[in-house]
Amino acid sequence: xxxxxxxxxxxxxxxxxxxxxxxxxxxxxxxxxxxxxxxxxxxxxxxxxxxxxxxxxxxxxxxxxxxxxxxxxxxxxxxxxxxxxxxxxxxxxxxxxxxxxxxxxxxxxxxxxxxxxxxxxxxxxxxxxxxxxxxxxxxxxxxxxxxxxxxxxxxxxxxxxxxxxxxxxxxxxxxxxxxxxxxxxxxxxxxxxxxxxxxxxxxxxxxxxxxxxxxxxxxxxxxxxxxxxxxxxxxxxxxxxxxxxxxxxxxxxxxxxxxxxxxxxxxxxxxxxxxxxxxxxxxxxxxxxxxxxxxxxxxxxxxxxxxxxxxxxxxxxxxxxxxxxxxxxxxxxxxxxxxxxx
Amino acid sequence: xxxxxxxxxxxxxxxxxxxxxxxxxxxxxxxxxxxxxxxxxxxxxxxxxxxxxxxxxxxxxxxxxxxxxxxxxxxxxxxxxxxxxxxxxxxxxxxxxxxxxxxxxxxxxxxxxxxxxxxxxxxxxxxxxxxxxxxxxxxxxxxxxxxxxxxxxxxxxxxxxxxxxxxxxxxxxxxxxxxxxxxxxxxxxxxxxxxxxxxxxxxxxxxxxxxxxxxxxxxxxxxxxxxxxxxxxxxxxxxxxxxxxxxxxxxxxxxxxxxxxxxxxxxxxxxxxxxxxxxxxxxxxxxxxxxxxxxxxxxxxxxxxxxxxxxxxxxxxxxxxxxxxxxxxxxxxxxxxxxxxx
Amino acid sequence: xxxxxxxxxxxxxxxxxxxxxxxxxxxxxxxxxxxxxxxxxxxxxxxxxxxxxxxxxxxxxxxxxxxxxxxxxxxxxxxxxxxxxxxxxxxxxxxxxxxxxxxxxxxxxxxxxxxxxxxxxxxxxxxxxxxxxxxxxxxxxxxxxxxxxxxxxxxxxxxxxxxxxxxxxxxxxxxxxxxxxxxxxxxxxxxxxxxxxxxxxxxxxxxxxxxxxxxxxxxxxxxxxxxxxxxxxxx
Numbered sequence: 001x002x003x004x005x006x007x008x009x010x011x012x013x014x015x016x017x018x019x020x021x022x023x024x025x026x027x028x029x030x031x032x033x034x035x036x037x038x039x040x041x042x043x044x045x046x047x048x049x050x051x052x053x054x055x056x057x058x059x060x061x062x063x064x065x066x067x068x069x070x071x072x073x074x075x076x077x078x079x080x081x082x083x084x085x086x087x088x089x090x091x092x093x094x095x096x097x098x099x100x101x102x103x104x105x106x107x108x109x110x111x112x113x114x115x116x117x118x119x120x121x122x123x124x125x126x127x128x129x130x131x132x133x134x135x136x137x138x139x140x141x142x143x144x145x146x147x148x149x150x151x152x153x154x155x156x157x158x159x160x161x162x163x164x165x166x167x168x169x170x171x172x173x174x175x176x177x178x179x180x181x182x183x184x185x186x187x188x189x190x191x192x193x194x195x196x197x198x199x200x201x202x203x204x205x206x207x208x209x210x211x212x213x214x215x216x217x218x219x220x221x222x223x224x225x226x227x228x229x230x231x232x233x234x235x236x237x238x239x240x241x242x243x244x245x246x247x248x249x250x251x252x253x254x255x256x257x258x259x260x261x262x263x264x265x266x267x268x269x270x271x272x273x274x275x276x277x278x279x280x281x282x283x284x285x286x287x288x289x290x291x292x293x294x295x296x297x298x299x300x301x302x303x304x305x306x307x308x309x310x311x312x313x314x315x316x317x318x319x320x321x322x323x324x325x326x327x328x329x330x331x332x333x334x335x336x337x338x339x340x341x342x
Numbered sequence: 343x344x345x346x347x348x349x350x351x352x353x354x355x356x357x358x359x360x361x362x363x364x365x366x367x368x369x370x371x372x373x374x375x376x377x378x379x380x381x382x383x384x385x386x387x388x389x390x391x392x393x394x395x396x397x398x399x400x401x402x403x404x405x406x407x408x409x410x411x412x413x414x415x416x417x418x419x420x421x422x423x424x425x426x427x428x429x430x431x432x433x434x435x436x437x438x439x440x441x442x443x444x445x446x447x448x449x450x451x452x453x454x455x456x457x458x459x460x461x462x463x464x465x466x467x468x469x470x471x472x473x474x475x476x477x478x479x480x481x482x483x484x485x486x487x488x489x490x491x492x493x494x495x496x497x498x499x500x501x502x503x504x505x506x507x508x509x510x511x512x513x514x515x516x517x518x519x520x521x522x523x524x525x526x527x528x529x530x531x532x533x534x535x536x537x538x539x540x541x542x543x544x545x546x547x548x549x550x551x552x553x554x555x556x557x558x559x560x561x562x563x564x565x566x567x568x569x570x571x572x573x574x575x576x577x578x579x580x581x582x583x584x585x586x587x588x589x590x591x592x593x594x595x596x597x598x599x600x601x602x603x604x605x606x607x608x609x610x611x612x613x614x615x616x617x618x619x620x621x622x623x624x625x626x627x628x629x630x631x632x633x634x635x636x637x638x639x640x641x642x643x644x645x646x647x648x649x650x651x652x653x654x655x656x657x658x659x660x661x662x663x664x665x666x667x668x669x670x671x672x673x674x675x676x677x678x679x680x681x682x683x684x
Numbered sequence: 685x686x687x688x689x690x691x692x693x694x695x696x697x698x699x700x701x702x703x704x705x706x707x708x709x710x711x712x713x714x715x716x717x718x719x720x721x722x723x724x725x726x727x728x729x730x731x732x733x734x735x736x737x738x739x740x741x742x743x744x745x746x747x748x749x750x751x752x753x754x755x756x757x758x759x760x761x762x763x764x765x766x767x768x769x770x771x772x773x774x775x776x777x778x779x780x781x782x783x784x785x786x787x788x789x790x791x792x793x794x795x796x797x798x799x800x801x802x803x804x805x806x807x808x809x810x811x812x813x814x815x816x817x818x819x820x821x822x823x824x825x826x827x828x829x830x831x832x833x834x835x836x837x838x839x840x841x842x843x844x845x846x847x848x849x850x851x852x853x854x855x856x857x858x859x860x861x862x863x864x865x866x867x868x869x870x871x872x873x874x875x876x877x878x879x880x881x882x883x884x885x886x887x888x889x890x891x892x893x894x895x896x897x898x899x900x901x902x903x904x905x906x907x908x909x910x911x912x913x914x915x916x917x918x919x
Contacts, residue, residue, distance in 0.1 A: 072481075074484065121663060132409075139659050143655040143659075252610075260495075295503070295507070296498075300496060302495060303495035303499065310492060311474045312477065314481075
């Protein structure tokens with residue numbers, strides 16, 4: 001009833017925004033990101049490289065939150081899954097001469113298969129043990145990438161053709177922004193459907209979900225597979241952007257980076273990680289490059305922020321936003337922050 | 343009489359613990375005959391170290407419900423402390439080769455590592471886990487897990503920031519000729535490392551089984567409300583448990599300094615291996631963790647011997663995942679507190 | 685006066701359950717609290733035992749204010765709580781459970797004295813001293829919980845729903861064991877759903893309804909009270 005009434009009250013602009021899962025402020029943010037590379041100092045190539053990395057982490061954190069925030073399982077091998085996609089894509093381009101664009105999709109498929117396997121095996125395990133299992137999987141996959149030298153050239157790294165035959169980073173930047181948004185949109189569509197409720201039910205209480213007729217097997221495996229497929233495509237982007245792929249990409253510490261951004265952004269929000277990634281990772285890169293005589297300082301700050309957020313504000317940025325910013329008195333401002341949803 | 347024995351042993355062999363222990367023994371013997379006794383020595387030394395780290399991990403998980411990801415960092419702290427204590431001692435020994443420090447100096451370093459690990463653990467409880475516990479225990483397992491992830495990143499990078507990333511190692515603790523055991527020459531350090539871990543694990547087992555405080559720790563792990571109403575001071579027991587668990591990791595790091603020089607990420611390997619042990623043996627008891635430690639050590643040593651160095655993450659993790667499919671609660675896990683999502 | 689509870693308000697989160705509950709117990713008394721399900725009997729017990737912090741009000745024990753102390757601090761003052769769920773240590777033997785009950789006693793000899801006393805009281809526990817608590821039957825577990833509560837030589841025992849989930853003949857034996865404790869000079873505050881039984885054994889009683897004390901008085905008088913008869917006994 002309510003939703004029908006809301007639909008009637010919306011004008012066509014609101015309706016489009018709603019379909020695109022955006023609020024006016026979200027749209028403004030997206031536009032800002034799209035014009036950002038034309039504003040100095042962001043038009044410099046090295047800064048653009050940082051921004052692309054921010055975008056990569058942002059998209060990864062959305063895919064990660066899709067599992068962690070909804071079915072409450074931390075996929076601790078997430079970067080290894082992305083790396084699998086990256087390697088598949090790179091090897092298909094190098095050895096089979098495929099176009100990088102098609103190879104990226106193939107990378108997504110290979111990661112999805114990996115996700116399916118992890119999802120099936122970890123199915124019966126309690127949250128933290130499922131996390132451990134995906135972690136072990138990640139370790140094993142990374143070990144394979146290191147040791148299968150005949151295929152991956154091991155720690156030396158693979159030289160990978162780039163997606164665009166240009167020195168400029170501009171096209172990569174726009175591509176990753178589109179990927180961030182697409183990732184968000186797809187995940188949001190899924191969680192807005194009936195499936196999202198099922199995910200949350202499983203995440204909060206498996207038994208209760210089962211007794212109310214939700215089949216946890218299907219939803220858990222589906223969720224896992226989908227988030228891994230996203231990681232695979234993004235891994236392909238990573239490979240074809242940097243042009244060099246080493247097993248280091250799959251390291252647990254990289255997963256920790258994604259995880260930290262997703263949790264600082266706010267679990268279960270999807271957008272929180274994407275929003276936080278840009279300023280946060282960007283600042284970290286500045287700290288790293290300006291204080292290069294103090295290696296590790298950026299990660300110390302990083303860890304301190306994660307610890308403080310986990311203790312004092314476990315809801316993360318999205319929770320802060322929802323409780324303190326989202327409901328201002330001014331009607332116009334409220335519309336800007338929320339869209340027409342009242 | 344002997345028939346009586348057999349009637350006990352045969353059914354036991356059909357259970358998961360019996361089967362895995364029997365297979366391990368057979369494999370160990372076969373490999374020793376094939377490759378030489380040094381393999382057995384390696385297994386015993388690695389197993390002893392793993393037993394220390396894994397027992398601490400089991401303690402954290404069983405008593406406090408903290409899936410500790412930062413446990414390897416206390417191993418690192420132990421090795422760092424032992425290095426800074428032992429370096430001046432070894433210089434002194436060079437000048438005074440007749441001093442009593444030749445024999446007892448290493449013990450000072452190792453005890454320093456033990457105490458340092460305990461203090462570091464207690465500080466972490468006061469600054470990190472305590473505040474979280476007092477704020478909220480909702481979703482405790484996941485939140486505390488993420489907290490330990492942050493702690494791990496923090497400690498690794500603090501090490502790098504303060505002490506640098508280079509290897510801080512020693513040539514050896516005890517001088518003199520290697521000891522000959524059954525035609526194999528084993529360095530004194532290895533023998534001592536094994537003896538130290540055996541003695542500490544035995545003392546720890548006795549402590550947990552027979553002393554009032556050890557029983558209180560077990561009581562807290564079984565029923566925290568019950569422990570409160572009989573007058574056990576939970577805060578104290580929690581502090582003690584964390585200190586003990588970290589002290590075990592610290593002493594492992596200290597006594598193995600001759601094998602693992604101290605550097606920022608030295609703790610990752612013991613951490614991975616200890617998690618293998620915990621998942622493999624389940625949340626049973628201390629004896630289960632110790633047995634599991636030797637099984638994992640055997641797996642690692644055999645993999646290194648027959649498959650090659652660098653495969654020692656791939657093969658054990660693959661095998662453990664395989665075992666988990668058939669016995670999800672671990673080999674020695676009790677059904678009471680298994681890893682299953684019931 | 686051994687225990688005095690003054691105007692206690694307590695509950696879970698925003699949900700207030702107890703409203704201005706006041707009660708008192710003298711040394712050596714056997715006092716019962718009866719009332720329907722959800723009246724706040726267990727909440728009263730948990731608040732006195734320190735498992736719940738009260739919103740307001742006072743708990744005074746032996747002339748000392750113990751309001752808001754932690755459960756372990758309350759246990760050290762000499763109050764022992766036998767909870768409805770029993771909260772036994774299921775992977776420990778009977779004897780280990782009992783020793784844990786004497787956690788507040790430091791001297792080994794005193795602990796052993798208490799152990800002998802409890803074994804004398806419940807010979808059944810002595811027979812099963814090596815058995816794991818988790819493998820025992822419901823009645824035996826109840827006995828173990830009461831025995832564990834006795835181990836610290838408490839001046840006051842809070843016993844919550846001892847008959848819960850027990851067969852009638854086991855209920856009788858559990859009540860009989862409480863009777864023995866009273867004879868040994870222990871003060872008991874008993875919470876029960878079984879109104880007839882409670883009013884038959886206790887000396888004084890309180891009727892708790894909707895988080896408030898409705899009636900109080902001698903148990904024999906309460907048992908004769910027309911309101912109690914109508915509401916609880918269905919006579």
